Amino acid sequence: MDGEINSEMVKTAAQLKAIERAAQIIDDTYEAVLASVKEGDSEKDIADFIEEFVLMQGASGLSFDTIVAFAEGGAEPHHVPTDKKLEKGMLVTIDMGAVYDGFCSDFTRTFAFGEISDKQREVYDIVYNAQKLGIAATKVGVNCANLDAVCRDYIAQHGYGDKFIHTTGHGVGKLIHEAPRIGKGSEETLAKNMVITIEPGIYIAGEMGVRIEDMVIVGKKGPVSRIPTELIIVNR
Numbered sequence: 001m002d003g004e005i006n007s008e009m010v011k012t013a014a015q016l017k018a019i020e021r022a023a024q025i026i027d028d029t030y031e032a033v034l035a036s037v038k039e040g041d042s043e044k045d046i047a048d049f050i051e052e053f054v055l056m057q058g059a060s061g062l063s064f065d066t067i068v069a070f071a072e073g074g075a076e077p078h079h080v081p082t083d084k085k086l087e088k089g090m091l092v093t094i095d096m097g098a099v100y101d102g103f104c105s106d107f108t109r110t111f112a113f114g115e116i117s118d119k120q121r122e123v124y125d126i127v128y129n130a131q132k133l134g135i136a137a138t139k140v141g142v143n144c145a146n147l148d149a150v151c152r153d154y155i156a157q158h159g160y161g162d163k164f165i166h167t168t169g170h171g172v173g174k175l176i177h178e179a180p181r182i183g184k185g186s187e188e189t190l191a192k193n194m195v196i197t198i199e200p201g202i203y204i205a206g207e208m209g210v211r212i213e214d215m216v217i218v219g220k221k222g223p224v225s226r227i228p229t230e231l232i233i234v235n236r
């Protein structure tokens with residue numbers, strides 16, 4: 001029912017702690033990826049590195065199969081890592097999560113490997129701004145369809161409305177995808193200590209994609225992750 005608060009959606013202090021630790025493991029993993037990624041690495045190489053690193057930090061597992069997508073692979077929201085090799089000028093999207101003490105984290109960043117084109121930069125900046133607006137709009141009492149519209153309308157106003165092909169976000173907890181759904185037609189209302197993702201993206205088939213995702217604890221300011229969302233350009 002509209003506005004009804006489901007106890008599974010609202011997390012306890014202990015559950016939030018587990019989710020925060022699962023997020024911290026992924027932040028550490030992302031920094032390790034940025035520090036080690038090099039030309040010629042394959043999507044599979046990076047996904048394997050991530051799995052090993054996450055388990056080394058004490059996670060019981062991955063929240064889901066890690067997505068590593070280079071260039072046009074990033075146009076598929078659920079891209080499965082391939083043997084494709086990393087080259088200069090590619091955008092790289094990594095979507096990953098860890099399970100800690102039975103609770104999941106979920107995180108996506110897109111970074112540039114070497115210098116990128118004006119169009120890649122433009123698309124990045126639109127997703128960056130949409131995601132920032134979505135995080136700022138994540139507050140107690142907000143209707144989830146309206147929250148989806150914050151990101152969706154911004155992307156549409158900048159010409160890529162038809163390229164944002166999934167919902168803005170979802171709840172996270174014991175399961176990687178839980179209620180509430182942050183999408184069109186959702187009648188749920190955010191309540192304190194729900195944990196949701198804000199993950200707008202732009203997907204241009206055969207060409208490129210950008211997604212930026214953070215978890216937010218409703219009622220707390222800002223994302224759970226400490227990793228900034230400004231574009232990172234890896235030059236090595």
Ligand SMILES: [Mn+2]
Binds near residue numbers: 106
């Ligand atoms: Mn997600």
